[in-house]
Amino acid sequence: MRRFLPLLLLTVVMLVGGPVPPAGAHPMSTSAVLLDIGADRVEGEIQLPVDRLAIAVHRDLTAGSVLGADKAFLMSYVTQHVSASGADGTPWTVGLGTPAVRTIDATAHLVYPLTIHPPAGEDVTDFRLRYDVIVEELLTHQVIATVRHDFDRGILKTDDAETLGVFDWDTHTLKVPAGEGSWLRGLTATAALGMRHVGEGADHLLFLLMLLVPAPLAAAGGRWRTGDSSPRRSVLRVLHVVSAFALGHSLTLALAACGVIDLPSRPVETLIGLSIAVSAVHALRPLVARGEVLIAAGFGLVHGLAFASLIGELGLDRGSLVTTLLGFNLGIELTQLLVVALVMPSLLVLARTAVYPAFRIGLALVGLVFSVSWMLERSTLTSSDPFESAQTWLVGHPLLVAATVAATAAAARVLAPTGTAARG
Missing domain, CATH: 1.20.1250 (Growth Hormone; Chain: A;)
Known part of the structure; x- marks a missing residue:
């Protein structure tokens, strides 16, 4: 039985995480959500490593295909896995802009501009962000959520950026304290x-x-x-x-x-x-x-x-x-x-x-x-x-x-x- 144990473990990993990527392709297995808090909207971007995204959607993706043949599919996929709501549960509007491919930490990333709007006529306050892109399929992946700009809380430049938390297999929702602070x-x-x-x-x-x-x-x-x-x-x-x-x-x-x-x-x-x-x-x-x-x-x-x-x-x-x-x-x-x-x-x-x-x-x-x-x-x-x-x-x-x-x-x-x- 012992001689079959390594094969059994490898099979489990393949079933849970898909094909094993080449060593060093993206060792930390992380992606990022960056938020800029404004008075009436939240802007930012979503950074998705192409190799991990390919595993999550079970497709052979390349830096070229994510902006070509797979563009519409990926836009639909990401849109379905990102949502926001106010403290009272009211849904907020989430929009994705035109994607681009950018090299981050020597790895190709698909980057989407992100815009989140509260209901018409309302200012941005504390809200909950639900996000499970990649992590809903990939057990080892983590998504680091960061506020890189929030004037009312004194977050103005890169050195001030605040990590909100991490989306992973177990955590799909984080609270964004957008209503804190003051002028x-x-x-x-x-x-x-x-x-x-x-x-x-x-x-x-x-x-x-x-x-x-x-x-x-x-x-x-x-x-x-x-x-x-x-x-x-x-x-x-x-x-x-x-x-x-x-x-x-x-x-x-x-x-x-x-x-x-x-x-x-x-x-x-x-x-x-x-x-x-x-x-x-x-x-x-x-x-x-x-x-x-x-x-x-x-x-x-x-x-x-x-x-x-x-x-x-x-x-x-x-x-x-x-x-x-x-x-x-x-x-x-x-x-x-x-x-x-x-x-x-x-x-x-x-x-x-x-x-x-x-x-x-x-x-x-x-x-x-x-x-x-x-x-x-x-x-x-x-x-x-x-x-x-x-x-x-x-x-x-x-x-x-x-x-x-x-x-x-x-x-x-x-x-x-x-x-x-x-x-x-």
């Missing part, structure tokens, strides 16, 4: 994204810093001087710079997010490098009276376009656009104010010392070099940025940078104070 949670999440984007963006931070450097000074005769610039006037100038930048980027951010403006990302990123170069030159020698305010407003328009492209890339425009713009902008402004709070007191102290001209010129030259390198790379004139590692390190250690500037200001105040005008 405040979405606002907070988008604000955090805005803070992170500016906090990790060396170009945006350097542009702001180049505008802050001459703020404690006054332009006279084509040079920077400290003699006739009081601390109060310096603070007001900083507020004007920050406000002008906020106004500029808020305007184009809103217009681009609404689809009024649509520019390719490469020219926009190159112009951001140019904005830093212009502000660095202005920090060396004043280009025009109150030029930092004009530069902040003018090039702020360009930076707003870059912020808008991020909203599109992350799919944030699928949530409430007004709340998204408000939250993202709030995060940007909070980060700007934090940078001002960390750096500006030290700059005000340094500006009253004999060290500031050298400090200002040195910092402006660094900004000019970085900006030229960015422009060359982003316009594809060079293949890489040789200063990327230094920029990454500086952005990754903001408190250390601020502490270094503060220590420099304290030492200069003691060792090199001056009451005379600082020229440059």
Whole structure:
């Protein structure tokens, strides 16, 4: 009897799961359902490995046949095995879009766009998703259900994606908590994204810093001087710079997010490098009276376009656009104010010392070099940025940078104070 046991086990496996697939074809035996929760609908996609789908429907499927001879059959099959209903049991409408074949984890997958609608006039709330594609035939298969976007619960990007659960031989229904969360949670999440984007963006931070450097000074005769610039006037100038930048980027951010403006990302990123170069030159020698305010407003328009492209890339425009713009902008402004709070007191102290001209010129030259390198790379004139590692390190250690500037200001105040005008 023992010698027939392996044959018996093989026969059982064949009867339950069909033909044994080649080793390594799809070792995890999983597929996926991805959901994007909106206010009035749920969108997403169904990913079906072609080899496992072939076993489940008892057909010889290929990447070509699933979009050809077997297309209508498979559409009917999948439609029959996916349904949704509200918490009260009311059926919701489930629709499948035009399928495509995509390679995922080195395996061909048949991918269907998915749309789920609650009854007409109702918003999306908690609902139950019933799904048994493949798993109703294949004992070893599992389907991972994931929410990849839900604004009201702060699920905005890939890193936030939440696994709802797993459909398998025993589990064919999962609850989708689409009614949880609130606009405040979405606002907070988008604000955090805005803070992170500016906090990790060396170009945006350097542009702001180049505008802050001459703020404690006054332009006279084509040079920077400290003699006739009081601390109060310096603070007001900083507020004007920050406000002008906020106004500029808020305007184009809103217009681009609404689809009024649509520019390719490469020219926009190159112009951001140019904005830093212009502000660095202005920090060396004043280009025009109150030029930092004009530069902040003018090039702020360009930076707003870059912020808008991020909203599109992350799919944030699928949530409430007004709340998204408000939250993202709030995060940007909070980060700007934090940078001002960390750096500006030290700059005000340094500006009253004999060290500031050298400090200002040195910092402006660094900004000019970085900006030229960015422009060359982003316009594809060079293949890489040789200063990327230094920029990454500086952005990754903001408190250390601020502490270094503060220590420099304290030492200069003691060792090199001056009451005379600082020229440059």
